[in-house]
Amino acid sequence: MTYGMIATWRMAYEGVIHQSEHLADGSSAxxxxxxxxxxxxxxxxxxxxxxxGLPNEDGTVQLDAAFMDGTTFETGAVAGLENIKNPISVARKLSKERFNSFLIAEGAKKFAVKNxxxxxxxxTEKSKEKWEEKKKKIELKEMTPYDGHDTIGMVVLDKANHMAAGTSSSGLFMKKNGRVGDSPLPGSGFYVDSDIGGAAATGLGEDLMKGMLSYETVRKMEEGLSPEDAAQRTLEEFEKKLERKYGKVGAMSLVCMNNKGEWGIATNVEFTFVIATKTQKPTIYISNRSEDGQLIIEKPTKEWMKDYQGNLNNRIE
Amino acid sequence: MTYGMIATWRMAYEGVIHQSEHLADGSSAxxxxxxxxxxxxxxxxxxxxxxxGLPNEDGTVQLDAAFMDGTTFETGAVAGLENIKNPISVARKLSKERFNSFLIAEGAKKFAVKNxxxxxxxxTEKSKEKWEEKKKKIELKEMTPYDGHDTIGMVVLDKANHMAAGTSSSGLFMKKNGRVGDSPLPGSGFYVDSDIGGAAATGLGEDLMKGMLSYETVRKMEEGLSPEDAAQRTLEEFEKKLERKYGKVGAMSLVCMNNKGEWGIATNVEFTFVIATKTQKPTIYISNRSEDGQLIIEKPTKEWMKDYQGNLNNRIE
Structure with a gap:
């Protein structure tokens, strides 16, 4: 049986390397x-x-996450969760609940602590420093808030042909207290059906949640589109609609994989992602849209990787 | 131009009567x-x-609501909002925000108060009494929690051919602190596109959010299906899928209207709804599924209406 996984952003790379061995050994999606x-x-x-993770405008770290099992449709989600390190594990635990499987704020924390x-x-000292520095820049109008929003979103297919999708995010940079993005919202931030495939999104949640892009990508795969075509058509159609109706289109990126381990992505900004399949070792790609609207997918240059590592070590961008 | 509205549950009736005059006079959706x-x-x-509204298991009233403009795609939502009487108005206000348009818990309240x-x-004394009474019944195992969940969800088409959709709910009866259902989730609890039509859902949110039923109903109308067929096929397809994958199917009902003012519904339980259009004065219908799976839509009997009124006055069921 084949297997594979696709995840948003370069940050997933180390985790994908470690887990790809388990996936090859037969671990569950x-x-x-x-x-x-x-x-x-x-x-x-x-x-x-x-x-x-970066705190909200009040200085509090509030986290969103979701987990969906593509075989059983068990789905769990948290939003505005504070002081718990692994929201994804809380969301997965919640997916086992018949009722009350999407919890927010105090209620989510209560569930987590009880479990x-x-x-x-x-x-952390670093994220606090970074927050203060960014806050100052915003006050000096050197930058706009709501500029960063790098959610980890991913889809996994295991050897037993089961699939899972999930997300985790501290949300929009300098978000308001209690702001929820697309990440914990089924169909918007993630969706998966082991009979078809799965998808996950990252970008401006406020825009993504107007379009159900993860659900729509899976639906298009169900109709017979390749993951590549499904993701790209979903994004392009929605961008056009949003431009026409709303007049503004934020950053949006999609990753998807079908239950044969074939994958696709779509993006309207520079976007990195990580793939590992039965036939492909863990690989980072960098993607972008060319001026004539074509999707470009490349391996990052050595310079890019070096810069990334420098930024990661110093967190000074 | 034509116009109309459809809303879930009998409780919408008086509001629909009052607002149908405004709709006829040209008020916006x-x-x-x-x-x-x-x-x-x-x-x-x-x-x-x-x-x-009924409080959660901790005795606190936590409300969910959402508003979507089908012409501009402006969307706002709140979840776990406390101490604010009109969550729908907070959600509508939030729909005007480019960022931070879905807020929960303290953050949602902070926004509301600021605005x-x-x-x-x-x-209320009544809802507290009711809560205590139901709590006792649950302790004595005379009833199960999570049995009631009557969301108001509706779709409106105005004379200028603009559409809106929205929901408001205190959620699952005896829900856990922080529980979020489908009502505030775009695509699950509601969706609307003035170029096509809109839909709203009510029922067990934990199941509804696995299927994006409001989005899917609108999508099927876009494909050319009548509102009737769109709602019914969406529900039937999803029920089959959920039964197969999850093994359990909760109560689910859908209402929808296209931009010609034609409407449709689907349900797997006894379900009341209210319609008013250019050619039809505000009308209550009661619907159900027959044993052979056919949708039955009737006007309620006088006895039913009398019982309803009695229950409403006494709230003793």
């Missing part, structure tokens, strides 16, 4: 997905997810 | 929708929405 996302959540230098998750301060 | 839902929210004896909404206690 759910375990592999949770494993990758936990690793991203726990690495403090990734400032848009989990521990070390043995430890409470801890998620604000 | 958004104003009419907000008007109907506000009236439902403010009537204390409706125990599943707004003021007098002039008054804080007040939403728990």
């Amino acid at each position: 759910g375990d592999v997905l949770e494993g990758v996302i936990k690793e991203v959540e726990e690495f403090a230098n990734f400032i848009s997810v989990g521990y070390g 043995g998750f430890e409470q801890e301060d998620l604000l | 958004g104003d009419v929708l907000e008007g109907v839902i506000k009236e439902v929210e403010e009537f204390a004896n409706f125990i599943s929405v707004g003021y007098g 002039g909404f008054e804080q007040e206690d939403l728990l």
